[in-house]
Amino acid sequence: MIGKTLTTVQKHLSGHLARNYVADIARYHRLQATPQFREAAHYCRERFEEFGLHAEVLGFPAREGLLYWGWPMFQEWEASEGVLHLIDPPEASKKLAEYNEARLSLFQRSAPFEGEAEVVLLEDGEEWAEYEGLDLRGKVVLTRGDRDRVHRLAVEKHGAVGIISDALKELPGLRHPMDLPDALQYSSFWWFGGETKCFGFVLSPKEGARLRALTKERQRDGQPPLTVQVSVKSKFSDGEINTVSALIPGQTEEEVVLLAHLCHPQGAANDNASGSAAVLEAARVLQSLISRGTMAQPRRGIRFLLVPEMLGFAAYLAHNESLIPNMIAALNLDMVGEDQSLCGSTLTIEQAPGSFANYADDLVVRLAEETSSGATNYAVTPFSGGSDHCLLIDPSVGVPCPMINQWPDKFYHTSADTLDKVDPAMLARVGSIAATYAYFLASAGPEEARWLAEEVLSRHKTRVLTLTRDSLTRGTGQDQQGEDAAKLARTLRFLEERAVRALASLARLADVDLSTWQQEARQFAEGELARIDHLLPHSPAKPPSGEWEQEAASIVPKRLCRGPVDPKNFLNRMSDEEYEEWWRVYRGSPEATYAYPAMLLYWADGQRNLQEISDLIELEAGKRVTELLVVCCRIWQRLGLVGL
Numbered sequence: 001m002i003g004k005t006l007t008t009v010q011k012h013l014s015g016h017l018a019r020n021y022v023a024d025i026a027r028y029h030r031l032q033a034t035p036q037f038r039e040a041a042h043y044c045r046e047r048f049e050e051f052g053l054h055a056e057v058l059g060f061p062a063r064e065g066l067l068y069w070g071w072p073m074f075q076e077w078e079a080s081e082g083v084l085h086l087i088d089p090p091e092a093s094k095k096l097a098e099y100n101e102a103r104l105s106l107f108q109r110s111a112p113f114e115g116e117a118e119v120v121l122l123e124d125g126e127e128w129a130e131y132e133g134l135d136l137r138g139k140v141v142l143t144r145g146d147r148d149r150v151h152r153l154a155v156e157k158h159g160a161v162g163i164i165s166d167a168l169k170e171l172p173g174l175r176h177p178m179d180l181p182d183a184l185q186y187s188s189f190w191w192f193g194g195e196t197k198c199f200g201f202v203l204s205p206k207e208g209a210r211l212r213a214l215t216k217e218r219q220r221d222g223q224p225p226l227t228v229q230v231s232v233k234s235k236f237s238d239g240e241i242n243t244v245s246a247l248i249p250g251q252t253e254e255e256v257v258l259l260a261h262l263c264h265p266q267g268a269a270n271d272n273a274s275g276s277a278a279v280l281e282a283a284r285v286l287q288s289l290i291s292r293g294t295m296a297q298p299r300r301g302i303r304f305l306l307v308p309e310m311l312g313f314a315a316y317l318a319h320n321e322s323l324i325p326n327m328i329a330a331l332n333l334d335m336v337g338e339d340q341s342l343c344g345s346t347l348t349i350e351q352a353p354g355s356f357a358n359y360a361d362d363l364v365v366r367l368a369e370e371t372s373s374g375a376t377n378y379a380v381t382p383f384s385g386g387s388d389h390c391l392l393i394d395p396s397v398g399v400p401c402p403m404i405n406q407w408p409d410k411f412y413h414t415s416a417d418t419l420d421k422v423d424p425a426m427l428a429r430v431g432s433i434a435a436t437y438a439y440f441l442a443s444a445g446p447e448e449a450r451w452l453a454e455e456v457l458s459r460h461k462t463r464v465l466t467l468t469r470d471s472l473t474r475g476t477g478q479d480q481q482g483e484d485a486a487k488l489a490r491t492l493r494f495l496e497e498r499a500v501r502a503l504a505s506l507a508r509l510a511d512v513d514l515s516t517w518q519q520e521a522r523q524f525a526e527g528e529l530a531r532i533d534h535l536l537p538h539s540p541a542k543p544p545s546g547e548w549e550q551e552a553a554s555i556v557p558k559r560l561c562r563g564p565v566d567p568k569n570f571l572n573r574m575s576d577e578e579y580e581e582w583w584r585v586y587r588g589s590p591e592a593t594y595a596y597p598a599m600l601l602y603w604a605d606g607q608r609n610l611q612e613i614s615d616l617i618e619l620e621a622g623k624r625v626t627e628l629l630v631v632c633c634r635i636w637q638r639l640g641l642v643g644l
């Protein structure tokens, strides 16, 4: 059923054209809410118009104090210079960093500064103990610690004027910092209001190691510390955050959306010039095929959105709430062009969390299979949040939106994410998947809905069988098996509910009776449940206990805004006690920034208590994070983002 559309699209879609768009887009230093982002947006608008689409660049106010759904806004920022010179000792003097040579050598949104400062080495700068006995007033810290933590402790609490960071984030098993000795880590400040703004410079791991050694050597010899000269010319102003929107009209008001974030520093190719380029190329091909009559005009429109990640998309949605009921589905393309052999990547399709089970993931999986040449692998991954789809798959928004991504990527968020890491064949593959997905759903009626019901049902059965097999064949002792049986039964029930709701979501496409498929999905899972009942001894699982669990059971969160809320965007409004508590739980689960707080809000329907939500998250994520959920809820309540 999708075969014909896919073949037609594949015949016309060019990975090389898409790669050219990547090259063009990557020239812009396209940070969220900056004049250069606006230029990149206009470049994309012109391409859409060239293809024959109606397109526009939209602007929404960018200033401190605004909140778009759960996303706080900041000001526009622009820098004309950022230079860091080592001036003392004179024999070691050299230029360490220059923004106009390498955009990543400055922390984005650095505040202006002119002057000299001593350098103080803090290995991580994340623990209060590291600051004992130090006088940081007027000095710069050299560190590889967490940006927010170092800013809070060194700048806010101890009077440092700036940060020099030689951190390059490790990707376990794929990237050790010294694997990219000369690369710079993409680092930025996000000033939401009330913080002490400062500057930051980024050094490569190699330069950082050299400077650390020099600092220690001088300390040991009792010589004065290193001194740097800093010149940052930058300005903040109330302005705009922009998005690009283009439309192939349908015969109704309904729309399918292809989405990508256009932002990121100059040079950044796979993240996410690649996703934006794949959207452009999908638009070119669809418009050309539809306008020539090779493909019929779809029932629904196809909208193409290029946005500043998360916050910019939140601004768009908050200003276009009336469009949401007509969005029947979307697809998010975030980092899709990777040359897998260079980047170590796998093409991943991110599943919607159980709170918004829907058919769309399975459609993308089918398309990934159809386009697989064997050479390019793919995987289905659980919800991780962290990109624009997480705004749409919020049940309070309710638009099915899988994400196609390539993960991990050895060059992710570094100056080495460049055009030579982009594979035109991969762009062609993902562009074809996206165009086919959009056209198929834009045209879908009863026949397509039934076809999708078969897809969803058969993949549900496969998941159920895989889970049962894995649980039954894992070699464990008798006691362990008892608990496994209870856990397996709960997970199977979770999958059953998930499948039933995913099938129900097809009603959005056409008026079809889905009960036959839903019954089959239930019966199949129940059959396996009955089977394991005989095979595995049952011992009731111990209910989770402890003071956090008790507190969680007494909290029923009620949502006050649409979309997920990232606690890290509210550090400026946290008291010292709140911040320390947040830091403690965040350190325990760094993935906490996106996945868990979002999953919490998705399940919060004003009925479930936090312990029940913790159970559901554990079933899905395999990790119990009750303490983190309680801490999030307490802070959100105080900030007026959630009612309890």
Ligand SMILES: [Zn+2]
Binding pocket: 264, 271, 413
């Ligand atoms: Zn990114």
